[in-house]
Amino acid sequence: MSAVLAKANADAESATARAWAVLEQVPDPEVPVVSVCDLGIVRDVAVQGQGVAVVLTPTYSGCPATEVIAQSVHDALAGAGFDPVTVSTRRAPAWTTDWISDAGRRKLRAYGIAPPSGNAAVHDDGPRPIRIHARGVDCPRCGSSQTEKLSAFGSTACKALYRCLACREPFEYFKPI
Template sequence: MNLQDAWAVLDTVPDPEVPVLSLRELGIVREVVVRGDAVEVVLTPTYSGCPATEVIAQSVLDAFTAAGCSAVSVTHRRAPAWTTDWISESGREKLRAYGIAPPGPVAGGAQPATQALRLHPRSVPCPRCGSAATERLSAFGSTACKALYRCTACREPFEHFKPL
């Protein structure tokens, strides 16, 4: 398997929590190394306690096995920490189409550990109607990396992928 084929396999592996995104679009695939018949995939979890980390690694192994490559390994690289800035533009568009407001850029390029706590959450445009008239209902959505919002224009609830 060559490097281009390996990246193509990774384009088919969906994120288990937001299945409209591939792992590559989510930005957690940091590196792919091909040495002869062996492939090493380097992943950076979205956060260190992400419960999907093991499922993601197994999905990668399964995808390569299905593509005819049995000599594959997955390595986790936790530094630098993943940031939502690594989500691709196509990934952001797919989030919006799926009904999740994509994150904006991390303020000033700051890493998550140095960001200021927001007592008043930023305005998040509705992914359904585009209105900026939204309100945060909960700091946490279906996962810790998302917050629950409601649009006061179209009245639809939606999740917002928090910028990290």
């Protein structure tokens, strides 16, 4: 590899790392404590010259947050000096809550929202989907598994409202999909 080419590759690598660092700071509009990276919706970051192209997979279809997120991602990268910035969406494979990172789950819990348990629908290679039975939802505050569902919908359609029977506090549960 020529020295010039090696330098170009190193520049692209550091620009890509810089773009990811910017994205780590872009919050989910519904749960601002979690970044778009924590949510696992950033599918691809491609740096080309001064520009960057980002591919996002929307979370819940019909979640109005998607346009807000795309705009925030665009503005953050443009603000960091990338030009041009293109943001596109890829809908397949569909996002599932399994894509939320461990760091994202910790942040949700610290924020008082029970993260989705690992029971999103999974599929083997056969024709029938396998659904792993939902475990109970643990209280994000005291960790008790003695909780009850109050409402299928919390502050947004993406969350359900629960109450802890141990510490008596209500909390939201990020529903697995």
